[in-house]
Amino acid sequence: MDLFSEPRRLPLKDADVVYHPRPDIGISPDELFQTLRREVIWEQHSIRIEDRIIPQPRLSSWYGDVVHTYSTLANVLQPHPFIPILDALRKRLESITGSRFNSMLANLYRDGGDKIGWHSDNEPELGPEPVIASISLGAERRFDLRRRDDHSKVARIFLEHGSLLIMGGGTQKNWQHGIARRTESVGERINLTFRLTDKTKRRAIP
Numbered sequence: 001m002d003l004f005s006e007p008r009r010l011p012l013k014d015a016d017v018v019y020h021p022r023p024d025i026g027i028s029p030d031e032l033f034q035t036l037r038r039e040v041i042w043e044q045h046s047i048r049i050e051d052r053i054i055p056q057p058r059l060s061s062w063y064g065d066v067v068h069t070y071s072t073l074a075n076v077l078q079p080h081p082f083i084p085i086l087d088a089l090r091k092r093l094e095s096i097t098g099s100r101f102n103s104m105l106a107n108l109y110r111d112g113g114d115k116i117g118w119h120s121d122n123e124p125e126l127g128p129e130p131v132i133a134s135i136s137l138g139a140e141r142r143f144d145l146r147r148r149d150d151h152s153k154v155a156r157i158f159l160e161h162g163s164l165l166i167m168g169g170g171t172q173k174n175w176q177h178g179i180a181r182r183t184e185s186v187g188e189r190i191n192l193t194f195r196l197t198d199k200t201k202r203r204a205i206p
């Protein structure tokens with residue numbers, strides 16, 4: 001048995017985070033990376049901080065049937081319909097996790113300068129204990145976690161090419177996560193987070 005390919009649960013209190021280094025996602029990670037690099041409609045999204053509009057330090061794209069009105073975004077984002085390769089992956093992840101997914105956020109970290117700041121995926125439309133399935137492709141980056149009520153409690157895990165991280169239970173309620181900037185040279189990384197979004201719970205579109 002290859003111990004390094006076994007799924008493992010991170011020892012975090014009040015959270016449920018499981019890391020699968022090499023899940024069977026029905027396609028090679030290299031092929032998936034190349035196809036998504038080419039076929040995903042990569043967009044520059046911006047956030048609003050007070051009266052300033054700031055481009056996010058990464059490219060992104062929403063897929064699925066749900067219009068997103070996340071509080072910090074400067075614009076209402078129209079999702080793209082799932083393309084066949086993403087729909088196949090969505091179904092595969094549903095069978096691995098036993099959860100349903102109807103939307104997906106793709107992020108492209110172009111180099112070590114791209115990042116995502118501390119946040120929880122706790123938007124109302126995700127519900128109280130969302131299950132989020134996160135696929136990593138390309139360059140390995142460090143995924144940091146910290147408790148929301150005590151920032152000195154931290155955990156970190158390196159997300160390998162082709163890996164799957166499943167966050168469930170109280171993870172979003174009790175912990176934040178992020179990917180820090182790196183100073184050394186780092187190649188491109190694609191991350192896909194599959195979610196189940198309830199349209200009836202979303203914020204009103206301004």
Ligand SMILES: O=C(O)CCC(=O)C(=O)O
Binds near residue numbers: 105
């Ligand atoms: O890139 C990652 O691994 C995390 C992305 C993330 O946290 C998000 O899109 O909400």
Ligand SMILES: [Fe+2]
Binds near residue numbers: 119121
């Ligand atoms: Fe997140």
